[in-house]
Each structure stands twice: as C-alpha cells, then as structure tokens.
Amino acid sequence: MKIEMKEISKSFGTNKVLESIDLTIESGQVHALMGENGAGKSTLMNLLTGLYQVSSGTILIDGRETKFNNPQEAEQFGISFIHQEMNTWKDMTVLENLFLGREIKNKFGLLDNKTMQAKASDAFKKLDVNIPLNAEIGSLSVGQQQMVEIAKSFLSDVKILIMDEPTAALTDHEVKNLFKVINGLKEKGVGIIYISHRMEEIFKICDLITVMRDGLVIDTKATEDTNVDELVRKMVGREITDYYPEKQAIIREVVFKANNLSGERFKNVSFEVKSGEILGFAGLMGAGRTEVMRAIFGIDKLTSGTIEVNGKKLTIHSPADAIHEGIGFLTEDRKEEGLILDFSIKDNITLPSTKDFIHNGFFDDKIAAEFVNQLYERLNVKATSSEQAVGDLSGGNQQKVVLAKWIGIAPKVLILDEPTRGVDVGAKREIYQLMNELAERGVPIVMVSSDLPEVLGISDRIVVMHEGKVTGIVDKADASQEKIMQLATVD
Template identity: 45%
Template sequence: MKNLVEFKHITKRFPGVLALNDINLELKAGEVHVLIGENGAGKSTLMKILSGAYRQDEGELLIDGEAVKRNSPIISSSLGIGMIYQELNLIPELSIVKNIFLGSERKKGIFDDREGMYQEAEKYLQMLHLDIDPNTLVKDLGVGTQQMVEIAKAVSKHSKVLVLDEPTSSLTDSEIRELFSIIRMLKEQGVGMFYISHRLEELYEIGDRVTIMRDGAKVGTYRLDEIRMNEMIEKIAGRKIENLYPRNRIPHGECVLEVKNCSGVGFENVSLKVHAGEIAGLSGLVGAGRTELARAIFGIDGYHSGEILLEGKKVKKNSPREAARAGIGLLPEDRKVQGLALKKNIRENMVVSVLNSLFKNGIVDTKKERTVCGKYVEELQIATPTVEKLAGFLSGGTQQKVVIAKWLMADLKLFIFDEPTRGIDVGAKSEIYRLMDDLVHQGAAVLMISSDLPEVLGMSDRIYVMSQGRITGELDHQEADQKLVLRYAYNQGGQADEER
C-alpha cells in the first residue's frame, strides 16, 4: 500500500528542549498506526507538525509523496488531514450540521445551502450509525456522540488521514465498540489513521503497527502481532516495570468516611464506608453516578437526604471549604478545568490549599513557598526545571502530581481520586499508584473512582459497583474479577451471585 504520510528526519526544538529528534515514520493507506509513549515523548508535537500547528526545524513532511513546503491548519485540512483531539473541538451552542460544516459551508448561489447541508450531514451520521437529527444542539449530546460528530466532520472534508488522540478516554464500552467498527469501515475505504492512546489493551484490537516514542526519539516501529504488551511497556518506560499495581495491603484502621443512605442528583440511597489504610474502588459505567457522589461528598453539589460523616462527624453540606477543613480532598476527573489554574505556575497551584496555615500573618513569602514546593517536587518526582513553570504547559501526568501535591500539603484524612490516571502514560500511572499506596500506609483513606477495570482490580482493597445511581455490589479484592464487576455494573448482580 502507498504511503499517505511520511516524516523524514523530523527535528523540533523549543527553548531548552529537544522535542523531536530525527524522527522517521510513515502512514500507509488503510492502516491504523498507533503512537504510544509517556507524556512528553513527542507524540502530540509530531501530530501538530502534521496538522500545521507547528513547523519542523529540520527534516521533511510528505503527504501523498509530495513534500509540504509550507503548512498551516488550513493547508493541512485542504490536503486531507483530519484532526480529532481528546478535547473535542465543537461549539456546544451550535447544531450538529452547523458544527460539521463550520468554515466550509455549502452554497447555493450566494446563500448557504441549508437543505443540502442537512441532507449531507444526515448521510454522514447514518454512515456512522447515528440515528439523530442533524439539527440537534451539540450541548444536548453525550460525550460519545460528540466524538462521532467530530469524525463526521472529518469525513465531510473527505479526509484521507485521521489523527485520533485518546478517542476512547471518555467513552463507554458500547461506544468504544461502535467507534472501532467505524474505524474498521474507514480502513476499508483506504483512510489511514494515526491513533494515540494510553490504553494498551485496545491497541491490539484496532491497530496494525505501533511506533513507540521516548524523550522525543523513536524507539522503534513494530507490527502489533509481533510485540507483547509487557515488552511494549518496558520500551515505553525505558525500564522494567515489574508490578504496575504496587499494592502492599495492610490491615484497615478506623472508619474515616461513612455515606449513609444518601440521595441526590444522579445517585439514590447510597451507603458506603472507607477506612484508614484502605483504597476503596468505586466502579461502574459512565453515567452511573460515581462523579456526582464524589462531588456531593466534597460539598460541591448538594444532596436531599442521608448523611455524610468523616470520622463520625457530619460534614457540612454544599461547602467544599468546610470539607477541605475537615480533611477531605478531591482530585477531580477533569484536572485541567477543575483541579488546576492553568495560567498559574506550579508553586501557586500547590500552595492554594494551605495559604492560611502557611502564611498566618497574611504576608506571602515566595521564598518559603519555593522551599515547601521544592520538597514535594522532589518527593513526587515532578518533572520540571522550576516551580515557576505554568501548569498549562505540563504533561497530563505531571499536572496530576501537582494536584496531588496541593492536597498532600493539606494533611488530609480522605483522598477522593476521580479517574486518577485518565490520559496518563504507563510510567506516570505506576508512580501515581505508588503514591496512593504510600498515602494509605501513612493512615489516610482513599476512595478511587475509575472506569479502568484492571486499575480497579489491581489497586482496590474493596470495590463498590454503581449502576443507575445505586450501589449494586460490594466485593472484596480477593473475590472480585472483571466479569463479576461488569455484571454488577450492568445491574446483573443477582445472576452473578447465582453462578458463583
């Protein structure tokens, strides 16, 4: 098959950083070429050169065998390159049809051909097995459907190359299966795809070849039927990771968190306990009510019945400040929007939870801040040359560590981790897991919400499963397995009990 894209000796430098070093890579027609590597390995930088957002300092980019002398997002799109980013590039207040044709409206004379665009959008949606009115507003769609609209948008531009960046990070299992079926259909039509993901198990289902990157360099390109997952992990990290889930389980202490018959928006009659020295996993499908429960525990959202107790004392409703003072910290699912101030530096983000205790006289001592933050940078192995670096320029794994450092400073009793490793590379995942294990060894309690079943099974001492806002199962880690958790997640626990 012919090469749709060729990167020849691509090098890219930023001030003080060699982001890409002599990269040679190609994408063939009808191929899914997977790119993997730790955050900061260079995957996104390489794709931004393809999209025209960046220009290489050395080397050559060829599309359909022709060298691209000048590039920009507009030129790249005109050459048949479609980008589908993890942060979806849609306008929520506009309809599906307007999003699909935004910037490339079909015309009938001097006016927009609204009827023609509607019919064309309907055709693309049907092609992607979406039975939905193209006039539906994007804000009224689920995340999975929005992802499909992004693909429809790329298909409408007759893209011959698609870049999918973490496309399954917010999708349910059924939505992932639907996406994979669409990818296979596009492959049959000769579309080539670069596929970036940290979920290694799914790569074997959808990928043809994999290129592993590390520190801006290409480690190697392999056929996926020729490389084992353990070997891939070692090549990604540049070291052997003997145990991805480093749990050293200890006897549990006193009950730290007790949720008693709580009902609120998205959850109903929920009861659970988390003890000192314990990681309690909270599993379930997207939309099961897990995040809504976490937000209620932390006081962001209210609840209309039941009680939430910390060490036997009732936690005040609707007050994150009181929850933090009581000793509860929430590491939210969307760390970029809810966990960090991206335009503030690492130091400012870290100390925000302890300003009152750190500077009791009200005078900010920047030197003292740097000293305290430096300790956590070293302890958590945060990759940064300085604590003055803006949070928005950090990789996903490093951002997560900064959020953790913020709450470590506050000396908490309960840590709520909501999707702690979403979008994080395998090396950083291992470090986050080690930190969680250290926290419970120091006497803290951890409630971990995760859609990653291997993560739930590997890290949890006890697993609660939610479905449609209710707790449908409670399992000890010794009895839990993937099939059983899924049965409870689909509210089929009774059948599971009968079969055990």
C-alpha cells in the first residue's frame, strides 16, 4: 500500500494547524514523524484515518483519491492507529476491550469467546506479554494497558500501522519485544508511521524521518543521512546545546520525610527530601515507585508508616487532605487523573486552588484570569487562549497545564510522576528549567522517571526501587546507568 497526502491543510475555526503538508507512506518502511508537541503530527494522522476531515488537499491510496468518514472505515481498509492516549474501558475485561466493536460471533449469532480468546492469546504471544484476558483493564498498569492497545492492531489485517508514542509507558523488555514485532511487520510489507520523541528509538528502527514544525513539513530524510543535533535544530528551529540545564539551587534543610511506608505493592519505604533538592526515583516498571507516590497523596491506602512535612506528622486520607497540606502530585496518567478534558485551561489550572479566588462568597474571575495567564505564559502553553478546552491540546501542552495546576497551589512538596512522558525535546528542557526554578525557590521535588538519562541529568540524589523495596539511594556524583540498573534488578 502506498499513501500520498498532498497539499493537506486543516483549520479549526480561525486557527490554522496544518498548511500544505506533503507526506508519502509506503509498505515495508518504518517512517518516523517527529516534531514538538503541537507541531501537527497527531492531527495529520487523524486526518488520514477520518477522525477529522481535511480543509483542503487530497489523500491518494495506491493512486486513487480516498476519504474515510471515520476511523472504523480506515481500520476496515487496513489502516490502524494506536493513539498515545489510551482508549480503553476501565471496568471491562481485557478480552472485551480487545474486541469491542469487532466481536466475533458463531453461526447462532452468539459471542464466540473461544475464537476471540485464541486470537487474543496469539496477539499477546507475538508481543511476549502475559496479561490475563479476564482481568479488568482498570486493574492493569499503564504499561500493560498500552500493550493491550498495541495488541488490538494485530487482530485485523493491518497494512499501515500508525504508532503514537507507543513505548512511553513500556518497560525495556516490552520495548525490545515491540521492536521485534515492528521488524517482523516490516518484513511482511506492513508500512509503519512511528511518532516518538525518543531519539534512540528513531535511529534504531526507522528508515525515514519527516520533521514537522508549526503545522509545516520541514524536511524528510533517510535516517542514515541525519543525526540527533540536526533533527533537534529542525524540530525546534534553534540549537539546543544543553539538554539538562545547570541547577543553581542551594540544598538546605529536610522538608519532607517518608518513614517506613508500606502499602499493597511496597514495603518499608523511607526517604527524605530537602529544600531545593530534586530527588529522583528510578526502577523498572512494577517496582512500586508510582504506588508509593499515590499513597503519599492519598489516592491509595497506606497500611503503615508516617509522613512528615517540616517536622509535622500528617494524616492524609484523600487527595484533598494532601492538597490542604501543600503536597502537589502530577500523576503518571494525565488524561485519566490529571485533567478534566472538557474543562478549559483556566478551569483546570484553578481547580485545586479555587478557594483562593473566592471573595465575599463569589468567585473573582479577574484575579483568577490574571493568575492563570501568568502560569499559562510562563509555561509557554501553545493554545488559542486560556479558555480553550484542554482536550483540544497536544499531549505535551496538556502536561504543561497539569504542571501549572500544581505550581499554582504554591506547594510545600511537589511530586512529579513521569513529567516529560510524551513531551518533545524543546518542551522537556522547559520543564527541566521550571523544575530548577522551583528548586531555587526552595521547593523540594520528587521525580519518578523511567528515562534513566533524565534521572541522572536532573536529580541531586536517586532512590532506586525493586519489587516494592528501596534497594539504594545514590548521590548524583556517584550515579551511573550501570549502578542504577544493578540496584533496580537486585534480588
């Protein structure tokens, strides 16, 4: 299959998001689509698969002009789109999610569960994952849910597969298996559009790279004919010579203490964070890092242990309690837990601090708007205005809104779980710079990240976890990828 997108433009009202885009996708190639958040990558793919309709331009498939009215038509044609933001039903089983809208029935019109189970098991076998088909999706980790989304695409006769940040929530083992699958699909003649901000992945598996910026195609090159510095320059329109900005914060007294915390998936976890310090948390997926943070914030239950801020023992039973005590938490899953997608940027940012804008019993819109605009501009959120719905923003800009929301409460402690997941290289540096600025103001920051170079580049100390336990706490000066991985895999 050969797809040619010619002179594609798209506007939402007066906002022009794509202009005169040319892109060719061919069978048997892995074609990377790169660019900053908001560059138009996902919008272009949504036009291809019929979620949106083009404002102008044509789409040719094998030389014939083609238009899909919805993603289901595209999928029936052999074009499948694995979205960055997962589209799952949390209270349904894995099997039900896999076959939702494509159920297999027997000759009597009843669900053929045996055939569906066999097909699902075969898809999981290709990915080398072991996920119970009868488990509820909501009980799975984010990485497991991502593997279920990927497995969906293998249930149909796919000819072109679009993958938007497919490895963002995966373990190293899962990533390796996915790359094997991608290479196998490529050998069978499947064309793959691969959207990712992870440079090492692009150079490992992609044949061609197209760079987009501000709704335009900047360049298309064979992977072997370019390099990281050139790609970054084309993506952001400038040189970025320092990926991890130098931190000037002075580390002072201990502000936050976790003493022997235990919960369903972790045991006897202790650590402390000082004023001006960025404390990184490293470990393999399932190590218990996120579970510890959720328990501190009152989302999940602590079975034992104590939490202190500035020497005061806290009693936290809910996120409301945590916010009241000055704890901010940017969650791993921004779509499900970090944002209300139908709400505006302004309403999302002010949500945890609404009480601060109430005067004489009324909400003061003017003060709230000034407050929001300061954060909105400081974080360089790309949107038409602070009144735009958060659901209309790119993933990276949604992440900035979540970050703004927690900065807005003037936190005593800020917990960031995968703060740069799905975020482009330019926006990553902006987030790192903002973290440094907060640290310079004395805010203690806890950062959970599966990106080891990020943990090493931005943290002052690193807590390493394995199977629910802390296996080591390493100073930045003594840290290396080898040492962290050794602690993360220790028995």
